[in-house]
Amino acid sequence: MKVIETKNYDQLSRIAAQMIGGQILLKPDSVLGLATGSSPIGTYKHLITQYEEGVLNFSAVRTVNLDEYCGLTQNSEHGYRYFMNHTLFNHVNIDLKNTFVPMGNAEDPEQECLRYEKLVADLGGIDLQILGIGHNGHIGFNEPSESFPSETHIVDLAQSTIDANSRLFDDPNDVPRKAITMGIGTIIKAKKILLIAGSDKREIVEKAIYGKITPEVPASVLQLHRDVTIIISAE
Numbered sequence: 339m340k341v342i343e344t345k346n347y348d349q350l351s352r353i354a355a356q357m358i359g360g361q362i363l364l365k366p367d368s369v370l371g372l373a374t375g376s377s378p379i380g381t382y383k384h385l386i387t388q389y390e391e392g393v394l395n396f397s398a399v400r401t402v403n404l405d406e407y408c409g410l411t412q413n414s415e416h417g418y419r420y421f422m423n424h425t426l427f428n429h430v431n432i433d434l435k436n437t438f439v440p441m442g443n444a445e446d447p448e449q450e451c452l453r454y455e456k457l458v459a460d461l462g463g464i465d466l467q468i469l470g471i472g473h474n475g476h477i478g479f480n481e482p483s484e485s486f487p488s489e490t491h492i493v494d495l496a497q498s499t500i501d502a503n504s505r506l507f508d509d510p511n512d513v514p515r516k517a518i519t520m521g522i523g524t525i526i527k528a529k530k531i532l533l534i535a536g537s538d539k540r541e542i543v544e545k546a547i548y549g550k551i552t553p554e555v556p557a558s559v560l561q562l563h564r565d566v567t568i569i570i571s572a573e
């Protein structure tokens with residue numbers, strides 16, 4: 339596991355974007371596993387800059403997102419499809435048909451989990467998975483629990499996750515209580531993993547990297563992966 343400490347969030351975002359850019363340059367049809375939330379916003383901004391400067395070409399890139407809230411439509415401005423389109427996809431030359439986010443409003447959510455797991459496998463697996471981390475150690479929406487959930491599944495969000503995400507909703511009561519998330523098994527099968535964390539995540543990142551491997555700290559499973567880079571900013 340490599341740990342890169344950066345001075346600040348912008349430096350973190352630049353370095354993360356360079357790593358992702360390198361992946362795309364070396365393998366133009368890479369399958370990128372993508373995260374939403376605040377952590378990768380700067381990274382996505384720098385990827386857009388690299389595209390605008392003619393350094394990166396996204397035309398063959400495929401993407402699979404980690405998770406989506408249950409019950410939200412593809413157009414919901416609180417949904418992760420909307421987030422990805424507006425934060426990255428609409429600003430680069432990616433083919434939207436090559437971008438995948440779990441369908442939060444699927445009629446049969448259990449079936450959707452199976453479909454999504456198969457979709458990731460049919461793409462040939464994930465070349466580079468980008469992760470944020472929750473203050474409780476979650477990755478994707480794999481919340482602390484008694485075992486590591488393996489495949490894409492429906493999860494009851496932890497109250498701390500609901501509280502943290504309520505900042506993005508006008509009414510905290512509107513924050514969905516359930517989500518579809520790739521499992522720990524889906525994530526850990528990625529060939530490379532890049533976790534980005536702001537300074538507010540220092541404590542949980544240290545626990546995940548140096549502490550016991552336990553499903554109580556889902557990110558601790560990353561200690562078992564052979565190609566993980568963690569970028570954490572000092573401020």
Ligand code: F6R
Pocket residue numbers: 372373374375376377378404405469470471472476477478479
């Ligand atoms: C989002 C996701 C989550 C976030 C985590 C950190 O797709 O999978 O695990 O990465 O909740 O969120 P931020 O970056 O908003 O602190």
